[in-house]
Amino acid sequence: MREITYAQASLEAFAEEMRRDPKVFHMSTDAPQPLVKEFGPTRVRATPIAESALTGMAIGAAGSGYRPIVDWRMVTFCFVAMDQIVNQAAKIHYMFGGQAKFPILYRASVGGGTRLAAQHSQSPYSMFMNLAGLKMILPSTPYDLKGLLKSAIRDDNPVIAFEATRLFGTKGMVPEEDYTLPLGKADIKREGKDITIVALAWAVHESLAAAEALAAEGISVEVIDPRTLVPMDVATIRASVRKTGRLLVADEAGPTCGAAAEISALATEDPATFACLRGPVKRLCGLQVPIPYSPGMEDFVFPDRQKIAAAVRELVRPKS
Amino acid sequence: MREITYAQASLEAFAEEMRRDPKVFHMSTDAPQPLVKEFGPTRVRATPIAESALTGMAIGAAGSGYRPIVDWRMVTFCFVAMDQIVNQAAKIHYMFGGQAKFPILYRASVGGGTRLAAQHSQSPYSMFMNLAGLKMILPSTPYDLKGLLKSAIRDDNPVIAFEATRLFGTKGMVPEEDYTLPLGKADIKREGKDITIVALAWAVHESLAAAEALAAEGISVEVIDPRTLVPMDVATIRASVRKTGRLLVADEAGPTCGAAAEISALATEDPATFACLRGPVKRLCGLQVPIPYSPGMEDFVFPDRQKIAAAVRELVRPKS
Amino acid sequence: MQPSPERQREMLRQMQTIRRFEERASDDYHGGAIYGVVHCYIGEEAVAVGVCSTLNRDDQIISTHRGHGHCIAKGADLNRMMAELYGRETGYCKGKGGSMHIADFGIGMLGANGIVAGGIAIVTGAGLAAQLDGKGRVAVSFFGDGASNAGPFHESLNIAAAWKLPVIFVCENNLYAAQTSAAETHAQEDIAARAHGYGIPGVIVDGNDVLAVHGAAAKAVARARAGEGPTLIECKTYRWRRHTERVNQPDFRPEHEIEVWLKKDPIARLVAHLKSQQGQLTDAEWQEMDRQVLRGIEEAVGFAKSSPFPKPEAALEDVFAS
Amino acid sequence: MQPSPERQREMLRQMQTIRRFEERASDDYHGGAIYGVVHCYIGEEAVAVGVCSTLNRDDQIISTHRGHGHCIAKGADLNRMMAELYGRETGYCKGKGGSMHIADFGIGMLGANGIVAGGIAIVTGAGLAAQLDGKGRVAVSFFGDGASNAGPFHESLNIAAAWKLPVIFVCENNLYAAQTSAAETHAQEDIAARAHGYGIPGVIVDGNDVLAVHGAAAKAVARARAGEGPTLIECKTYRWRRHTERVNQPDFRPEHEIEVWLKKDPIARLVAHLKSQQGQLTDAEWQEMDRQVLRGIEEAVGFAKSSPFPKPEAALEDVFAS
């Protein structure tokens, strides 16, 4: 095991998979230098600013035997490519009756906290979850990220890897040797018995910090990190809620039709889980606004450890 | 009052608002003939197939004093314009500090049942609901459609009008005289006391049919049509659920991060509403798959009156 | 180089197959056995056949909403095509796609596509794969005059040019995008002129002359195989039928314009050409060819009709590859 | 027609204002008082100033991520600009936008934009509004060489050409898109060549010569006002600093290339030109001008610093217009 950053974890995953499989190649508007150095500009391509074309080209290359990685960079740049995502990548395997495989990794950074204002501070994963035909990961640690990215590259479907900008510099232990983590398996980041927090990406760390503080107050918090958004590990989430009887979903994305709404609905629509609920299911999300630039306003928008702890207290010991 | 179709209701709304306000003009890849005849090709423009440009041009024209209507036609054609929707139309008022207004109506037909396969059978409204800064309507009757469209055209924000393809030929009574309906006001389409169905568009009609059948079995169903997706009339929905103690959300869109997930979460996160719930909140949605072409498969995907009735029975009188 | 007389007769047979296939498909659409939508290619057969006659089986093409012609020209199986239109399990897409989404990756047909300009980038990616493979394969994008106004056309042309990808961009300029005339939406009549901005050849060809199309395509294909990069070929042509069979949308095309183009029938033209050249086609041979073509269509319909519909639950399959 | 000596001195003052504003903005960015990101326009000042010097107040422009120069050239208030960078309530966007989103609709500045090519269609719509108004207004789109490879550029050019909209498309070709060189992404060096495909003029101009830019823009503006449609102007220029101040991303631009371009300083060039013409600018006048410019920047910083931050809850305002 060694300690590496979240950002390094991706680079390592890409490099290892490119070494392993000559069919893997990489395209983005700025080519990552370490990869260019190792694999050359034919396999690590700097492209025109034409994300729509890149996204589509990956489909054609995948359907012709390659395993492209397209780095959209910030998620906001993929909206120019949305038709290729929605109408082609997500549907092409299905609408052609499964006759060809499209192993593609799309990659995008998500999240705010960077003072980059509305266009460059987005967490729109639920827009993609709404589509059928795409897998999606959103890991919170270098270990999870690397292991899931490697699985994603080996998967025979289009997978979107969302990576949290806020976590790029965070560190974690990662094995020296090759390993993968299965898509669709949640990780219980902390066990507890009074309430379940299902948290995504940065909110995992904020929730763990909140849990620590709450432990001192005698509140035992279970923190679950789905890690994969599609397929969602609903079994692990429901089992936890059945155990604790309470659910808070923490996510920096806006709540409306968000991943948090989905997780909430997955819990409350299951009769057995519903029967165990001891109180309302709360979403603690970013506010439903575009993200503002000025630090005071931006910080106001996002759920942090204090807000998470406050929400837990309110759920566990409601005032009224 | 006269009886007109859902399709006529839109055309009437557009014609009336264009008569009323010379700043309203219309762009789409095929110009609607009745409007061209009345207003000429300068105000009713046939455009190149460049929805991204049209969507953006509407923003520039709106910021310069006009009130454009852009008909994307089928919603699937707007994904090529997604950047202009997500990064420009939704955010531009906010990120410029509110200094200019952008009164725009975007229009798109949604839904399946037409044997047009995956690309042309989509109901992706929740992808847009996830964004902050856009209003959205999804009416189920000619009366609601016309009244809401007129409000949408007069609104000083970008509004997306989703219209259900399945309903184009359905008829309903509409006043002769000018009228509008407020954005953000749900309509209780049928009162009942055992269960609330919140239904969208075509599912409203299927739910009403199911309610009729269930009445004969002694089950009293309340059917609520939000009509507007953003802002959502959560007060009306919660009040109904507090009254009936049960909630089914019926929508032909796929469930994952859908409007149904949002409505479910809005109900269960409110402590007062949660306290009144007598059972799990169910989403009855289209299956989470791209829509297939062949009729038997396509019909299998969507919730219809029989499936709605069955779901209600299961919620009201659970087997176990 | 002109194709051999045999090859020309084969091209004629393909063009006639496209026409007969679509005549039948639209009849059966109006009769209710085919669902959704059908866009007919009739009148434009020379483009698909002229281009595909220069390709190998492992070369790849991508098509549009108007895809039957490209499928047939690339060698697709009529039975599986018709079965797909009929929504049957034996169809190319197991009944999941219908007319707008027929694909056969086995013969390098990467699919019809319901989004205007939606396929251009995809096939450009196939061209990149071909370049990476280094085996001299080429990739062909078919698209309409309407598509040439959409961003993805531009992005793909530019990348293909910058990377010298072996891609041939074939614009089927039939003068209309649905109800809207190209004259209203293009400041510049010739779409081929757009090639100039990317430093690649832009060629205009009579799209109703299959031999002319073949010639232009052969040149572009040779260029692409030689690693010299893409070509934009604009084929001037015309569709005979309405934009779609689906609804009676208004057809604003002037009567006389339609008449002029009907006279330029690409099939009659090749027939006349072959007949005019001593012994290459007789009336009897042509009639026999047509009969054979019709028999093939009849067989395809029979195959479709006798195939089962997919089980409704099959809707749940193929969301993901496993 | 050459601008008058006074006008030229005013242009010089604007160019120097842009440069001094950004020198300060990047200092304060690195000092921590400005957040997020700052993209400097230094080296390219002649483009914004040359173009905007041909415009009226009610003409409209749209900008890119590299927007300060366009704002200043169109007449934006330095105080409100700096306050926006400082994230203050008195900023142009009440602290909601920052460097990438300064707009002033009151002076026809429709905004900087963080999405490459994201503004081109918007300002084309402003051009449509101008055409509908019929008052002879024009609209100008500024964008980079990188943006010229994105679909929206193509779609907008085509529509503007087809509808003869009064839009001037100004490509700031600074040879790089972030770390990627235009030579890698354009098969054809001259972006102006793309105009040909739309049947509109495509003009190449030395983007470091403000008078040349002014001349080309004046011609395009006159054409647009006369109802003759759009022009594409490509300004060859260069940025002096890295792509952004944000991170130390690698800068792959060769030293000697940078040196060559530093020598082409557009400001020094205009100063020399004015000096060389008897009496139009003396050293003392130029020093005084610079002092005045610096004073203006100092004032703007003072204004920003003394302005309050917005209340956190202000984040909830302005989602919708009421």
Ligand SMILES: Cc1ncc(C[n+]2csc(CCOP(=O)(O)OP(=O)(O)O)c2C)c(N)n1
């Ligand atoms: C992005 C998009 N916009 C609109 C449509 C609707 N539509 C289908 S075909 C068509 C016309 C296409 O014209 P062209 O590219 O010239 O092809 P043709 O039909 O003439 O063969 C349109 C507008 C679509 N499928 N995709």
Ligand SMILES: Cc1ncc(C[n+]2csc(CCOP(=O)(O)OP(=O)(O)O)c2C)c(N)n1
């Ligand atoms: C659609 C999109 N893709 C990628 C980016 C990231 N990005 C920001 S600026 C830039 C380079 C732009 O180059 P160019 O258009 O030449 O403008 P310049 O920075 O040289 O002024 C890139 C790739 C973006 N903002 N938008």
Ligand SMILES: [Mg+2]
């Ligand atoms: Mg056409």
Ligand SMILES: [Mg+2]
């Ligand atoms: Mg540049």
